[in-house]
Amino acid sequence: MLENLNIKNLVVVEDLDVEFKSGMTVITGETGAGKSIVVQALGMIAGGRSDASLVRTGASKAEISASFSIDSNARVQSYLESQDLENDVDCIIRRVIVSDGKSRSYINGRKVPLSVLSEVGSYLIDMHGQNEHQLLLRNSHHRMLLDDYAGAQTLCEGVNDVYQNYQAVKNKIEALRDNNSLLSAQKELLTHQLDELYQAQFSEEELNNIEDEYKASINSSQLIEKISKILDSLNDDYGVNNILIEGENILDQSKELDSRLDSIRTLIAGAQLQVQEGIYDLTDYLSKISSQEDNSLELGQRITLLHDLGRKHNCQIKGLADAQKSLENKLSELDTSNETLDNLTQEIGRLEKDYYSQSKLLSSKRDKASKALSKEVTLLMQKLGMPGSEIIFKVNSLDSEVRLNGMEDIVIHVKTNAGQDFKPLNKIASGGELSRISLALSVSGSNTELTPSVVFDEVDVGISGSVAEIVGQMLKQLSKQYQIICVTHLAQVAAQGKEHLRVEKTQKNDLTYTNVVSLNKKERADEIARILGGIKISNKTRIAAEEMINSGS
Numbered sequence: 001m002l003e004n005l006n007i008k009n010l011v012v013v014e015d016l017d018v019e020f021k022s023g024m025t026v027i028t029g030e031t032g033a034g035k036s037i038v039v040q041a042l043g044m045i046a047g048g049r050s051d052a053s054l055v056r057t058g059a060s061k062a063e064i065s066a067s068f069s070i071d072s073n074a075r076v077q078s079y080l081e082s083q084d085l086e087n088d089v090d091c092i093i094r095r096v097i098v099s100d101g102k103s104r105s106y107i108n109g110r111k112v113p114l115s116v117l118s119e120v121g122s123y124l125i126d127m128h129g130q131n132e133h134q135l136l137l138r139n140s141h142h143r144m145l146l147d148d149y150a151g152a153q154t155l156c157e158g159v160n161d162v163y164q165n166y167q168a169v170k171n172k173i174e175a176l177r178d179n180n181s182l183l184s185a186q187k188e189l190l191t192h193q194l195d196e197l198y199q200a201q202f203s204e205e206e207l208n209n210i211e212d213e214y215k216a217s218i219n220s221s222q223l224i225e226k227i228s229k230i231l232d233s234l235n236d237d238y239g240v241n242n243i244l245i246e247g248e249n250i251l252d253q254s255k256e257l258d259s260r261l262d263s264i265r266t267l268i269a270g271a272q273l274q275v276q277e278g279i280y281d282l283t284d285y286l287s288k289i290s291s292q293e294d295n296s297l298e299l300g301q302r303i304t305l306l307h308d309l310g311r312k313h314n315c316q317i318k319g320l321a322d323a324q325k326s327l328e329n330k331l332s333e334l335d336t337s338n339e340t341l342d343n344l345t346q347e348i349g350r351l352e353k354d355y356y357s358q359s360k361l362l363s364s365k366r367d368k369a370s371k372a373l374s375k376e377v378t379l380l381m382q383k384l385g386m387p388g389s390e391i392i393f394k395v396n397s398l399d400s401e402v403r404l405n406g407m408e409d410i411v412i413h414v415k416t417n418a419g420q421d422f423k424p425l426n427k428i429a430s431g432g433e434l435s436r437i438s439l440a441l442s443v444s445g446s447n448t449e450l451t452p453s454v455v456f457d458e459v460d461v462g463i464s465g466s467v468a469e470i471v472g473q474m475l476k477q478l479s480k481q482y483q484i485i486c487v488t489h490l491a492q493v494a495a496q497g498k499e500h501l502r503v504e505k506t507q508k509n510d511l512t513y514t515n516v517v518s519l520n521k522k523e524r525a526d527e528i529a530r531i532l533g534g535i536k537i538s539n540k541t542r543i544a545a546e547e548m549i550n551s552g553s
Contacts, residue, residue: 069089173344
């Protein structure tokens with residue numbers, strides 16, 4: 001609920017502070033006094049457009065701030081928390097308009113984009129005025145009005161969630177299918193490359209050793225000669241091995257004479273053992289190298305094949321095993337993409353089934369609610385000085401394509417006089433008629449979820465007499481559930497208010513000032529008498545005003 005509005009340097013307002021209470025507050029004042037400035041300020045608090053021309057002459061900027069109590073408004077609390085803008089049970093909105101045309105927006109002291117301000121404002125203030133009915137001219141708003149009345153908002157949101165998921169899956173399928181020919185070519189290339197590697201039939205051990213084996217093979221005669229010479233020096237009768245064996249035996253005998261020789265004997269024994277191991281390994285190597293003397297040609301051909309494969313895959317011979325694994329993984333991913341396409345196709349089928357199931361429930365709710373709402377609003381319109389008028393929430397079934405907001409389009413059709421044909425609302429209704437239709441819709445929807453503060457700016461234009469009194473009664477009825485702020489020029493409407501504010505304009509030192517005064521009971525009677533009787537107020541007019549106030553209370 002709106003609790004306070006402060007306006008500084010906006011048009012003719014220098015510094016204005018207005019407190020608002022629950023129930024119905026009426027705002028009156030002479031033409032040109034500045035009533036529209038209050039409404040304009042509330043509109044900008046709700047995210048409306050600003051303009052440099054609104055800054056008071058001589059001022060560098062205009063400021064508007066409003067304080068709302070949101071302790072019972074779960075929607076706005078949740079949104080503020082999601083944006084890290086929460087502030088206990090209050091919401092303070094501030095709008096600054098600089099003389100160069102730029103504007104800044106703040107919520108609970110933190111600067112926010114205008115889009116965030118507009119979102120929060122939509123949860124707090126609902127604007128209705130003779131020139132504020134653009135929403136009624138939009139078919140999308142007709143659907144929202146009907147869903148609000150039918151209590152189908154949650155169901156519609158569920159349908160839209162399914163639609164969003166459906167579109168996401170559909171886009172993935174289209175992307176996969178668009179790449180299908182490319183994937184096929186990639187798969188063919190990968191398969192060919194893998195076949196070449198498979199045909200080579202290599203092992204990691206071969207790849208790691210073949211170059212050394214080839215080098216040894218082409219140099220086998222030299223290696224045989226050198227290794228044989230080493231073996232002779234190690235293993236003949238006077239070779240190192242026999243010398244070490246003999247030395248170990250002598251030391252073994254001598255340690256009996258001097259025990260200190262035992263550690264030296266151990267060293268000699270270890271050396272002999274290592275030499276013996278070396279002899280075994282060299283003998284084995286000599287045996288293998290001797291058998292490779294005749295396969296150098298075969299090894300050369302094998303290395304040439306492996307080098308050619310390495311060039312194709314931009315790697316050394318030792319990297320061919322990794323290249324093969326990489327190709328296998330890529331081919332597996334392509335096979336997985338086909339499996340993914342199958343899974344996505346199944347998923348989109350499930351989403352379609354879910355969509356049509358929920359949409360049918362939504363259609364049923366809308367169809368039932370459209371009849372009840374059309375009848376209810378028609379009766380209210382006729383009470384509001386539109387005899388012979390009718391309204392229909394026309395539910396037009398669409399094709400079976402999955403779409404946002406369900407399988408129908410809702411368009412308000414009206415006829416404003418008996419004998420006329422029904423036509424779309426945006427083709428027939430005038431500004432004054434839109435005001436009363438808007439009021440009728442607001443009253444009929446008073447059992448649904450509206451914003452806590454509803455502003456009506458001269459919704460009584462073009463009516464008078466008993467119809468004006470009915471408008472006032474309707475607004476008063478609506479104020480039992482919502483805070484109603486109503487700018488009016490009719491005494492019958494003003495008399496229904498719980499609180500009464502009068503806008504006054506004064507001039508001082510060639511400057512114009514606007515102020516808002518909260519009226520007591522006597523001042524209120526004088527103001528309503530002024531509306532009834534003009535500048536000169538007679539006793540009869542004052543008595544009539546008091547009777548209207550008493551009747552309204």
